[in-house]
Amino acid sequence: MAPSPDTYPMIRDVGLTGKLVSFAGVFGDSANRAALAFRAALNAAGWEGISETATSLTSVFVRFDPLILSHDDLHTRLTELLAQSDWLTAPLPGGRKLWCIPTVIGGDHGPQFLDAAETAGLDAEQARHDIANARVRVLTLGFAPGQPYMGQLPPAWDIPRMTQLNPQVPGASLVVAIRQLIIFAGPAPTGWRHIGQTGFSCFRPQSKHPVALTPGDEVTFREITTEELDHIRATDTSGNGGATCEVLP
Amino acid sequence: MSRAMLIHRCGPGTTVQDQGRLGHLDEGMSPGGAADILALHEGAALLGQSPDYAALELAGLGGIFEAQDTIRIALTGAPMPASIEGEAIVWNASHMLHRGQKLTLGNAKRGNYSYLHLGGGIATPLFIGSRSVHLVAHIGKPVAEGDEIPIGRDSDAETGCTLDIPDRFTGGTIRIITSVQTSQFDADTLARLESTTFTRDPRGNRMGARMAFEGAPFAAAGQLNILSEMVVPGDIQVTGDGTPFVLLGECQTTGGYPRIATVIPTDIPLVAQARAGDPLRFQFISRDQALAIYAAGQAHLTALPRAIRPLVRNPHDIRDLLSYQLISGVIAGNEEPK
Numbered sequence: 369m370a371p372s373p374d375t376y377p378m379i380r381d382v383g384l385t386g387k388l389v390s391f392a393g394v395f396g397d398s399a400n401r402a403a404l405a406f407r408a409a410l411n412a413a414g415w416e417g418i419s420e421t422a423t424s425l426t427s428v429f430v431r432f433d434p435l436i437l438s439h440d441d442l443h444t445r446l447t448e449l450l451a452q453s454d455w456l457t458a459p460l461p462g463g464r465k466l467w468c469i470p471t472v473i474g475g476d477h478g479p480q481f482l483d484a485a486e487t488a489g490l491d492a493e494q495a496r497h498d499i500a501n502a503r504v505r506v507l508t509l510g511f512a513p514g515q516p517y518m519g520q521l522p523p524a525w526d527i528p529r530m531t532q533l534n535p536q537v538p539g540a541s542l543v544v545a546i547r548q549l550i551i552f553a554g555p556a557p558t559g560w561r562h563i564g565q566t567g568f569s570c571f572r573p574q575s576k577h578p579v580a581l582t583p584g585d586e587v588t589f590r591e592i593t594t595e596e597l598d599h600i601r602a603t604d605t606s607g608n609g610g611a612t613c614e615v616l617p
Numbered sequence: 618m619s620r621a622m623l624i625h626r627c628g629p630g631t632t633v634q635d636q637g638r639l640g641h642l643d644e645g646m647s648p649g650g651a652a653d654i655l656a657l658h659e660g661a662a663l664l665g666q667s668p669d670y671a672a673l674e675l676a677g678l679g680g681i682f683e684a685q686d687t688i689r690i691a692l693t694g695a696p697m698p699a700s701i702e703g704e705a706i707v708w709n710a711s712h713m714l715h716r717g718q719k720l721t722l723g724n725a726k727r728g729n730y731s732y733l734h735l736g737g738g739i740a741t742p743l744f745i746g747s748r749s750v751h752l753v754a755h756i757g758k759p760v761a762e763g764d765e766i767p768i769g770r771d772s773d774a775e776t777g778c779t780l781d782i783p784d785r786f787t788g789g790t791i792r793i794i795t796s797v798q799t800s801q802f803d804a805d806t807l808a809r810l811e812s813t814t815f816t817r818d819p820r821g822n823r824m825g826a827r828m829a830f831e832g833a834p835f836a837a838a839g840q841l842n843i844l845s846e847m848v849v850p851g852d853i854q855v856t857g858d859g860t861p862f863v864l865l866g867e868c869q870t871t872g873g874y875p876r877i878a879t880v881i882p883t884d885i886p887l888v889a890q891a892r893a894g895d896p897l898r899f900q901f902i903s904r905d906q907a908l909a910i911y912a913a914g915q916a917h918l919t920a921l922p923r924a925i926r927p928l929v930r931n932p933h934d935i936r937d938l939l940s941y942q943l944i945s946g947v948i949a950g951n952e953e954p955k
Contacts, residue, residue: 380797383849383879384907388797395844422643422847424871429642429847434908435915509645510845510871513754517845553645554755571645573744573756579644 377402377450379443385434389446390427391455395546397520398456399426400507404584405458409449417442423583424508425517460505463615464584469551469568470610471542471589472597473499477565480534484544484561487527498522499542499563499589504549506585514571514579515553518587523547529559537562540569540609542589564589567600567609575607586616620686620768622735624760625719628678631760632750633739634732635671641745642847642870649751649867652730652823652889655918656694659780660734662921663691663711665773670738671748673766675731677892679722682733684714688768689736689776695728695786695890710779710928728786728890737771753824753867779928780921788817788895791863791884794907796852798875803838810835810877810899815861819893823867826888827860828897834859837875848872851880853899863888881907883914 376399378390389406392399403423410421410428417437422429432442473496474481485495504518521544529545537543539554542564550560553570566589572578581587592600592610600610624631636657637650651657651674661668679697691711692699699706700721706712714720725731741748741757750757760766799807809832818827836859848854852864854874863880864872865888878899880888891897902910 381795381904382797382847383851384794384881384904384911386847386849388847390846393844420640420642422870424847425844427846431639431642431849435912439904439908508871509643510847511645511869513641513644513646513756515645571754573754578745583643 377455379446381439382429385431387430387432387439387442387446388427389430389450392426395425395507395519395548400505401458401460402426402455403428404461405453406449406455408461409453413445413449415442415445424510461584464586465582465613466616467581467585467587468590468612469566469587470592470596470600471499471564471566472594473542473564473589473591475594477594477597478542478563480561481563484527484563487561488524490524496591498525499544499549500591501588502549503586503588506581506583506587507548508583509579509581512553512556512571514581515550516570516581516587517548517550519548521547521549527561530561531559533557533559534562538565540566542566565597566611567597567604568611569607569609572607580607619740620688620737620770621765622688622768623683623685624762624764624766625681625683626762627680627682627760628676628724629759630674630676630678631680632674632676632752633671633741633757633760633766634674634749635669635747637749637866638745638747638751645870646745646751646754647866647868647870648850649749649754649756649823650747651732651749652866653694653732653886655785655886656730656732658918658921659693659709659782660691660732662925663693663709663778663780664689664734664736665775665922665925666736666738668918670734670769671741672735672739673733673760675722675725675733677725677729677731679724679731682714682720682722684716684718684720685765686768687716688714689771689773690714690720691734692722692732693734693780693782694731695725697725697731698723707779707928709782711776713776727784727892729892730890735766735768736773737769740767740769751867752822753869777928778925780925785887786890786892788891788897789887790898790900791887792881792902792907792910793853793878793899794881794902794904796876796879797846798837798843799878801837801875802835802877806835806838807877807901809833810861811901813898815897815899816894817888817891817897821893823865825854825862825864825868826891827862828853830860835861835877837877843873843875845871845873848876849879851882851885852876853878853880865889881910883910
């Protein structure tokens, strides 16, 4: 019953109480848009027995109670919903935000910036320009609460994760791999290269809205100095780390 | 007037846990919650209260707890030597702890996670619908010596009840079903997954349990380049060095390692409770078999409140318990006939 590996969209079981609807096996912008749109349609359908939905990079995860909604029924309904639209060309969801996050790039706050630039085949100036002028989209939140995977950077940034892990990058650090950026939710080991530092808290347990970003939001980075970052950290109480935010039209 | 219990001594892994935070995967938050969810239901049944109430989860090490008001308690999960003011009390049972009395719990003899339930439940503040401490997500922190644990209002007064619990604290056979990448492991590797006796590695926590074994790594066939994808508790990830790792409640929400199989929900507590060195074997079953077990498991949880019986003597001292005519009337009287 294993699906043919090349047939997308693909519906697979995740555990006994989950299904995964995947639009691609490798990352692609249209597959990510499809996942966001399909999840919105699924939530709007409001089928009894579904307890939650979530998107990953190119898939929609559905958690359900198989005693209320059987595997076969859900599979049939998902298949029908998939057939109702060309999800790969679906527009992005409404109500998205544009964030501008102050960021120190390179130096002591981004010790692997030069290594990342070199791996990408760019000189430091071009690499700095690419990051400072990037406008990326939150592709998914995952791994840790509120932690965004953002993309895509220009093709040169399709650099692999390192085989040797960074033993620990600080919370709110900016890391890069595979044309994507992550702002880390907390200190953690990672195979991604540490290229910068923000004061942005992805997860704010003390706040009424603990998770600031939503998949579909867009993010730009304003380059700041170490002194500016120190000032932001000393004065910011919101968790935004000096970031500004506007609703996209 | 607020009720409370004072922690005189406790181990470092002592945390407040309920059923966790389901419904927040879209924000990157795994559910967390009690490592042995069945023990949480058992304690609720013993106290005749909701399984949504939070309890204290003790990770192997006991402690000393003083009632600042008269409170009902129940003890479930990994058995610990337990006493009130020096007098031994029965595990898997409910008891009264009078104001000023101290409950002493020794270290768990088998299993990893023990639960101290309080009548009225623990009344720490809710955060996103749950009181569970989620160590990985930095939500809350373990309780410490000197802490006063707030307790909710208790609408019941009954104690002296027990439940017969099958042992799930020394490993055993874990039933698994296929997962997203099972088909990318060759038949020999999958057969070896079933024929190998694993032991739980000491490296493990509420995020997951590493499986130690002798023999070749469990490598997926061919070169795998897997996109990071949603993972769920129970998934068996195979890390880069070919070691299976069973994910538990506080696991990350996405992962890029191939998943060879998934532990059925009913058997996750068995993995969580296995301690370092306990043997674990995996056995593939069909999805239909897993669904039947799941349905039976849910029915078991629903029936637990009717399964409690009065604690007349220490059941370990009674050779043939079923031959005794137990006094009825203490419980509701609508129990299933034996």
